Ligand SMILES: Nc1ncnc2c1ncn2[C@@H]1O[C@H](COP(=O)(O)OP(=O)(O)OP(=O)(O)O)[C@@H](O)[C@H]1O
Ligand SMILES: O=C(O)C1=C[C@@H](O)[C@@H](O)[C@H](O)C1
């Protein structure tokens with residue numbers, strides 16, 4: 001006789017997965033918001049494959065994002081980003097972490113709104129700056145005053161990220177905490193929880 005009690009309740013991840021159904025989960029937000037880090041953890045809890053669009057673009061082009069910007073310019077990069085995201089959305093469901101500018105592009109945003117549930121990881125300037133200033137591989141931040149550039153991007157982009165289905169505040173707490181908040185928000189947004 002064992003006194004182990006099996007917990008057969010579905011986990012938060014399982015309930016969120018059920019609520020999501022066939023839809024993709026798409027993380028959007030500025031550089032450093034945590035889209036890649038949190039996206040990967042959320043995908044593990046949902047039991048879905050994870051993909052980062054910047055990584056996928058680098059894989060298909062066999063160039064780094066910085067090289068793509070330098071060789072072809074931002075416009076060509078955006079066109080490639082739109083094509084890659086369209087393909088990923090069609091072959092889901094999966095968790096997709098997008099590059100910081102993806103949701104700002106009208107065509108890409110419309111595709112994301114059709115093919116997935118979008119989550120904006122919103123963060124304030126100091127949190128973002130703390131995270132991005134450690135590395136200098138981001139082409140848009142190669143300016144005289146990168147912190148001011150980040151602030152300008154926030155001013156221009158935050159009204160557009162606001163169109164995402166879900167907003168979660170990304171801040172300096174454990175990644176597990178943000179991951180849990182994303183899963184709870186999926187449950188709430190998607191309404192019915194079929195497995196509960
Ligand atoms: N809640 C958190 N607490 C502490 N560090 C975090 C948290 N979330 C993310 N980070 C760290 O911040 C850095 C930036 O996160 P990440 O690369 O996931 O951002 P991103 O939104 O994907 O940025 P980009 O658009 O440039 O790809 C990483 O080093 C990551 O580990
Ligand atoms: O915010 C942006 O526009 C970008 C963010 C990165 O993820 C990359 O997609 C690229 O550096 C552009």
Ligand SMILES: [Mg+2]
Pocket residue numbers: 035036037052054097098
């Ligand atoms: Mg990323």
